[in-house]
Amino acid sequence: MSVQHxxxxxxxxxxxxAKRGFEFLNVPGPTNIPGRILNAMxxxxxxxxxxxxxALSKEIFQDLKPVFKTEGEVFLYAANxxxxxxxxxxxxxxxxxxxxxxxxxxxxVAWADMADALGLKVVTxxxxxxxxxxxxxxEDALRQDTDRAIKAVLMVHTDTATGITSDIQTLRAAIDAxxxxxxxxxxxxxxxxxxxxxxxxxxxxxxxxxxxxxxxxPPGVAFVAAGERALAAHAxxxxxxxxxxxxDRMAKEHYRKFCGTAPEHLIFGLREALDxxxxxxxxxxxxxxxxxxxxxxxxVGQWCEGGALQFNAVNPxxxxxxxxxxxxxxxxxxxxxxxxxxDHYRVAVGGGLGKLMGKAFRIGHMGDMNEPMIxxxxxxxxxxxxxxGVPLGAGGISAAVDWLANPEQAD
Numbered sequence: 001m002s003v004q005h006x007x008x009x010x011x012x013x014x015x016x017x018a019k020r021g022f023e024f025l026n027v028p029g030p031t032n033i034p035g036r037i038l039n040a041m042x043x044x045x046x047x048x049x050x051x052x053x054x055a056l057s058k059e060i061f062q063d064l065k066p067v068f069k070t071e072g073e074v075f076l077y078a079a080n081x082x083x084x085x086x087x088x089x090x091x092x093x094x095x096x097x098x099x100x101x102x103x104x105x106x107x108x109v110a111w112a113d114m115a116d117a118l119g120l121k122v123v124t125x126x127x128x129x130x131x132x133x134x135x136x137x138x139e140d141a142l143r144q145d146t147d148r149a150i151k152a153v154l155m156v157h158t159d160t161a162t163g164i165t166s167d168i169q170t171l172r173a174a175i176d177a178x179x180x181x182x183x184x185x186x187x188x189x190x191x192x193x194x195x196x197x198x199x200x201x202x203x204x205x206x207x208x209x210x211x212x213x214x215x216x217x218p219p220g221v222a223f224v225a226a227g228e229r230a231l232a233a234h235a236x237x238x239x240x241x242x243x244x245x246x247x248d249r250m251a252k253e254h255y256r257k258f259c260g261t262a263p264e265h266l267i268f269g270l271r272e273a274l275d276x277x278x279x280x281x282x283x284x285x286x287x288x289x290x291x292x293x294x295x296x297x298x299x300v301g302q303w304c305e306g307g308a309l310q311f312n313a314v315n316p317x318x319x320x321x322x323x324x325x326x327x328x329x330x331x332x333x334x335x336x337x338x339x340x341x342x343d344h345y346r347v348a349v350g351g352g353l354g355k356l357m358g359k360a361f362r363i364g365h366m367g368d369m370n371e372p373m374i375x376x377x378x379x380x381x382x383x384x385x386x387x388x389g390v391p392l393g394a395g396g397i398s399a400a401v402d403w404l405a406n407p408e409q410a411d
Contacts (some may be wrong), residue, residue, distance in 0.1 A: 101122055
């Protein structure tokens with residue numbers, strides 16, 4: 001007697017296709033975790049107060065400094081990037097202090113909201129979320145602060161909501177031109193290991209970052225690098241900060257660097273990530289990110305010729321090497337595009353945030369990413385957009401391939 005298997009109707013099969021092969025992760029965080037890092041984490045726990053782990057941990061703290069290009073102190077927290085934000089503020093400022101936050105997009109707004117919740121007074125330099133920070137506007141705002149009430153300038157280097165990278169050096173020059181003593185804090189969460197960042201040479205006092213972007217790790221480790229001026233400000237800070245406190249974390253007992261139990265397995269993974277970056281070199285990582293990002297931009301540029309899509313970043317030189325934010329026509333919602341790519345082509349892309357919620361989607365191209373992964377994502381997104389009837393200019397994938405097929409040009 002034969003067994004009759006139920007058959008899925010064709011319409012249902014089209015709506016929920018079988019999932020085969022790998023899912024492509026092209027959200028702007030968390031990023032792909034290399035097998036080497038996963039394998040490094042796949043091990044038993046150890047005594048975090050024993051000599052093996054302490055030696056490993058000390059190596060980590062030292063080897064992170066060249067990644068930030070600093071001789072300052074680097075602190076690690078079991079937290080995400082928001083934890084790094086709070087640690088930077090709590091260790092250098094006091095309730096009632098004023099800060100200046102040039103608006104770059106969703107994440108500058110979120111950092112400012114956190115500062116407000118901590119009792120800081122926030123002064124903003126507004127923006128349309130389509131352009132990088134205007135250093136002249138920052139200089140003007142600092143010149144108007146004649147009593148020097150502003151104690152820090154907070155900059156988001158790459159805002160992953162808007163897909164825009166601002167220039168650290170021009171902002172440092174603006175602060176100097178105003179003759180202002182404010183601390184200069186930079187959010188490098190999406191830029192660390194994806195584009196050049198020279199903390200000491202560029203006059204950055206505090207840099208914050210996190211594990212789940214260019215560092216190729218799972219979420220869960222926040223980094224804060226502090227220079228001499230920031231460490232001096234810490235001594236005068238009265239913000240409550242037991243867990244975040246740099247003073248406790250610089251104590252002699254090694255376990256206090258983690259304020260208790262260390263996130264051991266993330267540290268094991270971080271060791272492998274640092275080794276991988278050393279093998280590629282930071283400059284090699286920067287070049288790879290620039291090459292892949294340009295392939296995405298050339299493809300999207302062709303799509304935009306159809307008249308429906310737009311780059312969110314108006315100025316080409318400001319388009320990030322970590323993520324590309326693409327504006328949709330009013331009749332197409334973000335979640336419709338994301339669902340199409342995810343459910344039918346197994347490609348995960350990011351949605352719009354803040355002012356761009358429902359109006360944009362984002363292609364992440366940072367971390368453990370190579371040419372076939374990018375081309376696969378672009379091909380799936382193009383198929384999804386065509387399936388939704390979004391008018392696209394022709395030749396997007398070919399433009400990306402042509403760019404990547406010319407190594408001399410791409411490098």
